[in-house]
Amino acid sequence: MQTALIYSSLLMGIAGGPHCVAMCGAACTALTQSPQTPYAIYHYHIGRLCGYALLGAIATFAIQSIAWLSSYSSVLHPLWTFFHVLIFFWGVLLIIYARQPIWVDRAGRNIWGHVKKLSTKQGGHFYIGMLWALMPCGLLYSA
Template sequence: MTDISWYSAILIGLAGSVHCAGMCGGIVTSFTFMLPKAQSPLPYMLAYNGGRILSYAIAGGIAGYLGSMVSSRSWINPQFLPLLGGVFMILLGLYIGQWLNWLTRIEKLGGYFWRLIQPASKRFIPFKHPIYALPYGMIWGWLPCGLVYSTLTWSVASGSAKIGFLTMLLFGLGTLPIMLAMGASAKTIRHYLANRFVRQSVATILTIFGLLLTYRAIHNW
């Protein structure tokens, strides 16, 4: 799983940026209005996204540790967790393509935790310095997201806290280019990525990739 997930995590982050643009575009737009006037937004965007990616990596480490506890059970087939990752990748593709929205149910479960921590982000605004954007981004990194949850299953499947941490770190870095670009030209980027052909092309690629992962897990069962 390791040799595939590390490279693929970056690609999934890049491809899943279509979803990020739709879900987080409004957040990024609002973020730019909280910045001090006459200052470059880049340091603030880098700090915010750095915090967001760090939260992904921490979640990946936790998920990987939980996966190690599951995989250590002798009665569990070692292909179960890779199969779970493949299935969630299929669900992600169907979700982004707006063909099946089962992942929204999982997002609702994450919403309970999100409502507990989200108010803490208000302590850091308005931003007096880019460092304030770092913890703000760390909190917003826990925003319920089907894309993140689907990729987290790879961390679980890795059966390692270290690999889970690195997998989600690379995934987060994959989402970084589009998030920075949206900070500079949010309306233009969102308009392009909202195109139905773009979304469904990406969704098809992710679905096929998930089918391949699922087939391999079943074949090696």
Template sequence: MTLDFLSALMIGIAGAGHCIAMCGGISSMLTTTGDSSNQLRKALSYNLGRIASYTFFGAVAGFTGSLAIKSIGIQVLWLKVIAAIFIILLGLYIARVWFVLTHIETAGKYLWRYIQPFAKHLLPIKNAKQALLLGVIWGWLPCGLVYSTLTWALAAGSASQGAMIMLAFGIGTLPALLVLSTSVQSVTNLISSLLFKKISGFLLIAYGVYSLFIALNQIF
């Protein structure tokens, strides 16, 4: 299971460019007012809330997967096959080659339109508590990166393991958004560049293919 945690962490890191595109506006907004120490508290609180939501999703996915394994008799290895396929699709998505995951994001937008209004009541963000609540809400933003990683949590076999996988993923996304919050423009430009996205995407594809090969080899 340690390998699954490491994999989730690396997925979060590799998806840095996508994270900036999806959450960059909010992260930048947190550092436009107040002194530097207050800005850092708001940025950390926002990301803590966001990661808390991911961890909750992971627990739900892990519990659902465990029910499927115990009640329906689905093999864990088949769930890992599904997870590997989603990582390949995620790599194609991040590398800007094939955008099939946008259809899954679109499905999530139906729920998001009911959740998003709660975020508007927290703006503008004046303190760390508001930032934390905004992060919790923003964790529900439809995101192919999150949905793909959730398939790993689904194959974890338990709520606790699923939660840990999504916690590791959330930690992996943290550096890029903290860099954005500290306004290190040169690093932000690098992470947001098409070349970085291409390299990250193809690394994810390679890892997905490797994981798929391992899972299928154990099944057959």
């Protein structure tokens, strides 16, 4: 069992590497490449490691709690189904219109403005790395 899990994780990492470079590479480079902060990329990646480790611990606890709760309560099943249906229809709308809704685009631009401000502060690249773990990534979360 463990060997199969290790090999499947390795294959997902190898196959997903180009996806990660294409989706996040430009943004990471834009944030961390500056003559004033030559070690920003290292602070950023250390922050990412810490952020993903923290979210992994939180997810582990949350999933255990939800699994325990769902075995004793059927209240969560309709809510779980509702969110799956909601995300499915969001995907259908993305296919039809080939763009995000305007409010999502505005929210993303607003968040990017805050991230750029944070990058100029002392230790900001570390915190940006930690916050990067909150970026929605289907490849990462499906793993």
